[in-house]
Amino acid sequence: MIAGIGIDVVDLARFARSLERSPKLRERLFTEAERGLPVHSLAARFAAKEALIKALGGSHGVRWHDMEIVPDEERNPGFVLHNVVGRQVAERGIARIHVTMSHDAGIASAFVVLERDA
Template identity: 60%
Template sequence: MIVGLGVDVVDQARFERAVSRTPRLRERLFAESERGLPLRSLAARFAAKEALVKALGDAEDVSWNQMAIASDATGNPSFVEEGPLAALLARRGIARLHVSMSHDAGVAVATVVAESDA
């Protein structure tokens, strides 16, 4: 059963300006495994993290850099469900997260669906 849905859009130029002005944003917002990605990919990941918070209603006890996103061999993204994020999902009874991200024409967009087994 779907228990949450979140969508977010990020203006890539605005995101790139923010990261340029405040380089520590990479450390605050992204897991070490994500930091070397191009800015357009980071903007999409930021949108996905915002969408996750919206799908969950909040993200208590989970920092932005603990919401890591990894891609499989074919490029499909998924949240790395470990540590504080895994604990939060377990407390909320969320069995699966589905994420879709895209970036084009200066915009990054992401959608997250939270699903339970109930």
């Protein structure tokens, strides 16, 4: 059963300018493992984190490092969750988090579906 859906879109040029203007932003938004990725990958990860927040229904108490995008053994993206976000997901009985990310034509996007067992 679907427990939440979220989507987000990021303008790549605007996101790149934000990272250039505010060097600490990369550290604030991304875990150490994510920080070295190219800007288009960072923008897609930011969109995925925003989409997860939307799927959960809000960002109360959420920190950016509570959500990390990692590839699974087949190189598909997935979340590793920590602290507040991990607790929120567990408390809501979320069994699976589906995430897809893309970047093309100056845009990065992500879509998240939260699923409970029926």
